[in-house]
Amino acid sequence: MSSLESEYRLDYFEENDFERKECVSCGAHFWTRDHDRETCGEPPCDEYSFIGDPGFAESHTMEEMREEFLSFFEENDHTRIDPYPVAANRWRDDVLLTQASIYDFQPLVTSGETPPPANPLCISQPCIRMQDIDNVGKTGRHTMAFEMMAHHAFNAREEVGDEYAYEGEVYWKDETVQYCDEFFESLGANVEEITYIEDPWVGGGNAGPAIEVIYKGAELATLVFMSMEQDPDGEYELKDGNRYSPMDTYIVDTGYGLERWTWMSQGTPTVYEAVYPDMIAFLKENAGVDHTDEEEELVHRAAKLAGAMDIDEAEDMQTARSDIAGRLDADPEELTALMRPLEDIYAIADHCRTLAYMFGDGIVPSNVGTGYLSRMVLRRTKRLVDNVGVDAPLDELVDMQAKRLGYENRDTIRDIVRTEERKYRETLERGGRRVRQLAEEFAEKGEPIPTKELIELYDSHGIQPDMVQEIADERDVDVEIPDDFYSLVAARHDTPQQAETTTERDERLSDLPETERLYYDDQERTEFEAVVLDVFEREEGYDVVLDQTMFYPEGGGQPADHGHLSSEDGSVEVTDVQRRDGVILHRTTDDPGKGEFVRGQVDIERRRSLMQHHTATHIVGYAAREVVGDHVRQAGAQKGVERSRFDVTHYERLTREQVEEIERVANRLVRDNIPVKQEWPDRNDAQEKYGFDLYQGGIPPGEQIRLIQVADDIQACGGTHVRRTGDIGAIKILTTEPVQDGVERIVFAAGDAAIRATQETENHLRDAAEVLDVNPEDVPDTAERFFTEWKERGKQIDRLKQELAEARAAADAEEIDIGGTPAVVQRLDTDTDELRATATALSEDGKVAVLGSGAGGSAQFVVSVPDGVGINAGEVVGELAGMVGGGGGGPADFAQGGGPNADDLDEALDEAPGVLRNVLNA
């Protein structure tokens, strides 16, 4: 085993008289120019020494500090790159949010598959980290939203030649540390006070030496030298317990926290005051937070110690705070009362910036993915705002940040915030009612509300336990909130992980050359000639590999082509086509013979329909964006022959008017008959020119990507398309449905399928019109009239039955005497409703009623007993129903029942008087 110690012995340190030391407090190794230094410089070993005493020559705003950084590195031969969206899932599917600048270049650039947009480069990348959410506002230094300023260099070992998308070394450790040092100097920092702490970095299967850069108690930068990958036989064992070995590429990955640097330059009590001065002033004023000079002074001194407030490290907030109070010689409660509103205000400012980033970059609130995260942040922010007593609308607060960040879609952002706020309010109202009900229930029982109910309320209804507590307090009911509440909730979600289905690798397949794809050359051609390179026998049919093909393999939501392969010996049918590692497999019914020349014929009808639907998909997406807004983005798509579906992100249900408008816009584009352009630009050029909206259908690998342009809509797309939009013929939107919160599915048909679909719906209408015997246009009115009349008649029938029943009861029926009470036993052969009404009417006249019916093929009984007569109706019904092979029951004064043997009904009724007497006697 070898440690990384030697990795840190840099020439730069040597030449500049640095000394390697071990921190007397925490034991970490670090490098410093100050030979008397004993501690590493990082809290808790050292305190902040820049509060009220800025560490740089000049005070900078966030904007100024960003510019200082970027221009410093530009002057040092780095290319400045525009930031990427905070929604990292737009270009990679393994993470949701951008948490570091290096995320922009994973996985394709770091693996060496794709060249970086520039090398070396510098950037200031907005990031969101939800992990520290509980620290935000409290520690004075944690933020959920931040910008990571960075410079990156992508290197490949000399000996691997041009195997990767970049070659050779740009620069490595010495230069990186030197840049850092020089940047500090350029800002007028006292370089004697900087410490470089050795802190190896491990993450996501990669690792390498790394250095934390500490200045005046604050961690201002991390310099990571990504150079190793996980390898069971590797020579290095790192802190995660895994073994690592060097990789062919090695990458300089730095991170300079813009907020920290800004803070350092200003020396304000907290980072928040340095980065959001205007918003904090506004919130303080709005919430009526006003401090005396002494209070201000106390807050100031507490801030210096607040670094200890990290809920991951501190035992708990309470003790951390009393500890600080003790050291300041202040009353813990007073200090808490003073700090709490400030902490909320800091958090609100930070959260609003997070929301502005999220919605500004096109995230739509939802119950899944990034949308869910945005919903959580928004709700949390709303609670904070209410808690601290800020009465400005949330959409305005978010807009303050969106404006500062320069977003252009501010109206949409505000609209999203308002919609989401309304949904939250509705949830709270619903929840509140539910909790009140529950509280009353348990108040009556005199029991506390059990944990089980709390979990149910939270998990199924989104009600926080403290809200339950609040309402329960009003009703004087106890609540049991266990400490491990959230893990109890998590336990409810424990489901066995499904095993990943591993695709088996075929040795023979990997030896074959990539199939030449003819379908991109001429998307209209359907015939071609090819040589059969190999044939794989499968469980059902054969997989045929050709040297070139016109057949489009399933991909990008477009189903595979069908058709035939013919040779002199005959013809085989192609039923499916798939692409594996560049090799296209044609699934056929028979073996065409390895080495044969074949003529391929693609099923033209199917292909044409698929092309029409595919191009139509792009058009519908474009139209939806035109009509609904720029936040509309593809969330999935599936093309078909008869219909296609296209899922779009949107924060409300689409209205019928919007759908009609989308249809109009889409068909206008069809009528305009504009050409559909295909091109293969360099991916970095395309990205720079069009942004990440290119990748709505997924991220293709490679240095070149294929772009499809229809009007102003440009998409990275591997599918086949018609030549001009007019070739689509027509687009008909069939339905829209919500797939999940924040995502609407638009189902549509294109070309002939659109005509067929329209005819089909029209036929439904005609059929309905025929049944009603009216013209199609009269169907709605007639249907409504019929429905109303139908309801009226139902009521009329009820009334008539009631009258009939009363008339029947009044009519002279044969009465028998049961212990002094008159009883009527009668067969009526009507439905149960009528039996019931008659029996009730008879009993109101003081008679026992035993009524039977054979209507509907089974025997039915209703027995009714007047008040004060000692006969149990339920027992009578039970006896009688038993005789017809069934059962029954009901309350003592009224019961019903029956059985399947209608033939025995009369017999049973004959027995009824006897049964009544028996039950009376009993």
Add this chain to the structure above:
RNA sequence: GGGCCCAUAGCUCAGUGGUAGAGUGCCUCCUUUGCAAGGAGGAUGCCCAGGGUUCGAAUCCCUGUGGGUCCA
């Protein structure tokens, strides 16, 4: 993507296999009146849809639809 919850009068909801209910709102009348209100009577309903179990389903089971919520 997965788990859970919900769907009954215009609204908020009760109803766990046996005659569909309450509160509120609505309509009519009365009382009172500056307003608010008070009293009496009345109408509310494909109990989300489809299938199944049962003599019998708002109720139990399955499928679907719509809404909510938690988690990754």
